[in-house]
Amino acid sequence: MKVGVFDSGVGGLTVLRAIKEKFPNLDLYYLGDTARVPYGSKSPETVVRYSLDCAEFLSERSVDVLVVACNTASSYALDVLRNTLPIPVVGVVEPGVKKALSVTKGKVGVIGTSATIRSGAYQRKLRDAGVEVLSRACPLFVPLVEEGLVEGDIAERVVKLYLEEFREGKVDTLILGCTHYPLLKDTIQKFLGNVNVVDSSDAVAEELSLLVEDEGSGKVELFFTDMSQNLNRLIELILGRKLEPEIVSEWVHRA
């Protein structure tokens, strides 16, 4: 079976990795929209339009399931994608919420990009389940990760800037509502102490169990809409191996 995964950039590779670990035989196609990254600071209309473009590209590869490995796109475009495509569409928000609800004692925090937090997608689902919610946008986390500053002095101060209000029993569980944030997990965990820090990549792979059989040739193809500076380094950092990406810059223009 074929599964398509898209993200605004490289962050969604953390989700791809979790899927690959659980389903080594699936054929996986990944599209990172690096020519238009980030989505998290853009308007809902633009995020929906870009998401439809990405879905169209992966549909042309005849995928059986589409995974939206981007929190911003999952927050704004999931309904449109489900109404447009004839295949199952899995986002990252619902699996993350489900995982948080399975461990919380009643107070859940959620952090993400400005667009994800503004959408209220996480907050609504959590409140519907009857838990208390505290949320905050952390716009500097993605640039910090892309600059490789995932620990040390500056990372600790930026974590303190955004997460001070989550300490001292304000939450017992924190959802990392952005696929870049798992790379800051150690620094966040150290600052928050005894709080469950939840990332949704494993939860997404879990969700796929209901939709796919682990059969196929096991190939992984990576597509990006721009050759960004650190692309190969980040692919190796996240996937743990070298994989040559194909750059499909013409496609953004055609879309």
Place this chain on the structure above:
Amino acid sequence: MKVGVFDSGVGGLTVLRAIKEKFPNLDLYYLGDTARVPYGSKSPETVVRYSLDCAEFLSERSVDVLVVACNTASSYALDVLRNTLPIPVVGVVEPGVKKALSVTKGKVGVIGTSATIRSGAYQRKLRDAGVEVLSRACPLFVPLVEEGLVEGDIAERVVKLYLEEFREGKVDTLILGCTHYPLLKDTIQKFLGNVNVVDSSDAVAEELSLLVEDEGSGKVELFFTDMSQNLNRLIELILGRKLEPEIVSEWVHRA
């Protein structure tokens, strides 16, 4: 006369402001490509393609001169734009270099986005003029500015991270090679002490003296390709007054 100004986002408004101050009667058209911002982390090919799109949009407004108020676009796309358009094209690199050369005693530093620094555009022009050059990309400065962190603890530490090597007589002049950086000027000046800190917005307005007469209706029209979150706040912060931008999101798609 009509002057068109474009940038990847809002940073170029610092250049627009300098032009407006010097030529209050010109008709000014500004395009910020907020749907695809930032350019600074993208490939040369993508930056050239986006720049041609922006130039085409402003050409349709029959501008007499085009100002490329983005260092990344000025570094990569200026030659292509000059070869493509039948009107004069002014970038920000040459005026900034000229201004730095007029004050330096021989050692010039230049900072900018990854793409601007990688292009070597500033370094080549400075070395050709016979001065020593030290350069560095500062990828966190733009997100810091957009997060409003232009002074205080975190801003000071990030400035130290990038500019430590420019201290103690290593340079006597520093070019701010990105239109966002003037907003960090005080913190940078405080850290570097007795160094000339040069931004190119005034120098660009100076350059225009050779090309335009200050005549027209004095109107200013702002266009953006996406309604980003802080757009109106940033417009007011930089221009010092409220101006309603027109969002031309369809245009990016058509381009």
